[in-house]
Amino acid sequence: MTRLQSYSSEGIVLAVRDYGEADRIVIIFSKGFGKLTLLAKGVRKPSSRKRGHIEVFNQIKFSAVKGRGFDLITEAEIINSFRKLRKSLKKVAVSYYVIETIGKTTHDFEPNQSLYDLILSILTKIELTDDLKTTRINFVVDLLTTLGYWPKGKVLKDPDAKLQEVTERKIHTLRVGKRLLN
Helix, strand or coil, rough: CCCCCCEEEEEEEEEEECCCCCEEEEEEEECCCCCCCCCCCCCCCCCCCCCCCCEEEEEEEEEECCCCCCCEEEEEEECCCCCCCHHHHHHHHHHHHHHHHHHHHCCCCCHHHHHHHHHHHHHHHHHHCCCCHHHHHHHHHHHHHCCCCCCCCCCCCCCCHHHHHCCCCCCHHHHHHHHCCC
């Protein structure tokens, strides 16, 4: 897929990492381009207008330009911050599990509208439900089905084992989440 000089989309922030003195590397699963690794220049400065918009779990509308190394975020605006989700440690733990799982099962520049919709719906469900155990298990089955690793409608006895087989590594946040949900 050829990348444009500049592009805009909406996406969900999967991860942020400090980079240099004032920059931040941001991993976003976007509606139109799939998973992207972008650089937000100067976002850690107190005067940055993008500072509060680029946080994990936020659904944002963003613009970016092609850079030499990383593409650069030029604008960001919050669509949904999932504020209710952030008020519960258990909900945050399950949300981090969802984000980590998405990060480990996807590759850069592979757009998937169904997966984007699944991420939005699961974060909304986590925000609204108290049955987090069932929500997490249903998410794993839906994820494996959406990505084509499991046939739709077929019962999956151990979704966590199948997910580990697909990712070929453990999901670290699962351990924390299981302890909190028990």
